[in-house]
Amino acid sequence: MERQWSVDATQAMSYAIRRTRGCLEPANPDLADVVGIDNRRSLIIVDSAVTHLYGDRIRGYFGNYSAPYTVLPIETGEVGKNADTVGRIVREFDKFGLSRRRDAVVAVGGGVLTDLVGFAASIYRRGVPYVRVPTTLLGMVDAAVGVKTGINFNGRKNRLGTYFPATHTLIDPDFLATLPARQIANGMAEIMKMALVKDQALFEVIHREWVSANSFAADATVSGPVIDAAITAILAELEPNLWEDDLQRLPDFGHTFSPAFELAATPMLFHGEAVAIDMAVSCLIAHHRALIDEESLTRILALMARIGLPLTHPCLNQDLLAAGLADSTRHRDGRQNIPLLTKIGTAIFAQDIRVEELVDAAHALHPLHVRLGRG
Structure with missing residues (x-):
C-alpha cells in the first residue's frame, strides 16, 4: 500500500x-x-x-x-x-x-x-x-x-x-x-407506547384521566401534561441514540410486527392502530412468559380498548406475523431486540421469540378484544 x-x-x-x-x-x-x-x-x-x-x-x-x-x-x-x-x-x-x-x-x-x-x-x-x-x-x-x-x-x-x-x-x-376520535386514539397509541416501556406515572395519569377523545382534545389541563410527558420520554430515548447506533431501542415497542400488517390490512389500519395491536401481542407474550402479571395485562388491554384502540385484526395470521418478525430482525441487524414489559414502565429485550408464540398470542387476543368491548 x-x-x-x-x-x-x-x-x-x-x-x-x-x-x-x-x-x-x-x-x-x-x-x-x-x-x-x-x-x-x-x-x-x-x-x-x-x-x-x-x-x-x-x-x-x-x-x-x-x-x-x-x-x-x-x-x-x-x-x-x-x-x-x-x-x-x-x-x-x-x-x-x-x-x-x-x-x-x-x-x-x-x-x-x-x-x-x-x-x-x-x-x-x-x-x-x-x-x-x-x-x-x-x-x-x-x-x-x-x-x-x-x-x-x-x-x-x-x-x-x-x-x-x-x-x-x-x-x-x-x-x-378538529381531529376525529379515531385519529385521537391513533396518536394515543404512541403515547401509550412510551408510558408502557418508560413512564409508569404517565400510564397512571392516562388511566385516571381518560374519559373520551373529545374530552382529551378539549381539556388542556389533561392533554397538555400528557403530550409534554410523552415528548419528554421519547426524546430521552432518542437524544443519546439519534443515529440508531444502538439497535436495542425502547421506542421500537409496538413496531416489530406492525409494519408487516399496517399496509396490508383490510379494512385499513392507521399507524397507531397497527402499533396498538403489536403492543397487545407483545404484552400477551410477556404474560405467557411470566414477565408481567394478570392484573397488569388486564389494566393495559382494558385502557387501550377504552381509548378506542384495536387489540387484533382479521389480517393477523401466521404468514404476516412470521414476515414481520423476519423483516424486523433484518432491520435490527440480525437480532430481534423485541421490547417486552416486565412491569408497566419497564421493559427488557427478547431475542428468542418464536412464530408459534406470536400466533398463540394473536389467537388469545380475539376473545379479549370482544370481552373488552372492541368486538
Whole structure:
C-alpha cells in the first residue's frame, strides 16, 4: 500500500421543539419566530385536509407579514407516501426557486405530510432547512419530534428514509379540536407506547384521566401534561441514540410486527392502530412468559380498548406475523431486540421469540378484544 487517507469528522445535530397554543392566531408570534417570516420567503406545504380546515387562517397569518409566501396543498395518506409524491414536492421546490438557506419550507399536517416534506428537504440540494407544524396527535408525539424521515417503497413501510430533523417543530394541541376520535386514539397509541416501556406515572395519569377523545382534545389541563410527558420520554430515548447506533431501542415497542400488517390490512389500519395491536401481542407474550402479571395485562388491554384502540385484526395470521418478525430482525441487524414489559414502565429485550408464540398470542387476543368491548 503506497498511500492511504483517513477522514474523521463529526456532524453537530441541534433542533428545537416548542409547545404553544393558538399558533395561527395573529397575536401569537411563535410561528413567525421559528419560520423567520419577516425576512424570508415561505413555501408552506399543507396537508389538503388541513387546508380545508385551516387554509384561510394560514394565509391570514402569513399575510400579516410583508415577505411573500406560497401555500401548496398536498394529498397525503399511506398510499401516497411514496417517491412520486416526493418528486412532486421537489418539483415545487424548483418552481418556487428555493434557495439552500435563505427561504423557509414549512410543513403543516400529519405525520405522513411531515415525513414526505422532511424526506424531500433532506435530498434537495443535499439538504434545505424546514419547519414542522404537526396537526395530528400522532405527529405531535412521534412523527414530528425525532430526526427520521421516511417513505414507503416496494410495499414496505418507511423503507426509504434519512436522518434529517426540522430546525424547529411547533406543537399546538389546539389542532386536536378538529381531529376525529379515531385519529385521537391513533396518536394515543404512541403515547401509550412510551408510558408502557418508560413512564409508569404517565400510564397512571392516562388511566385516571381518560374519559373520551373529545374530552382529551378539549381539556388542556389533561392533554397538555400528557403530550409534554410523552415528548419528554421519547426524546430521552432518542437524544443519546439519534443515529440508531444502538439497535436495542425502547421506542421500537409496538413496531416489530406492525409494519408487516399496517399496509396490508383490510379494512385499513392507521399507524397507531397497527402499533396498538403489536403492543397487545407483545404484552400477551410477556404474560405467557411470566414477565408481567394478570392484573397488569388486564389494566393495559382494558385502557387501550377504552381509548378506542384495536387489540387484533382479521389480517393477523401466521404468514404476516412470521414476515414481520423476519423483516424486523433484518432491520435490527440480525437480532430481534423485541421490547417486552416486565412491569408497566419497564421493559427488557427478547431475542428468542418464536412464530408459534406470536400466533398463540394473536389467537388469545380475539376473545379479549370482544370481552373488552372492541368486538
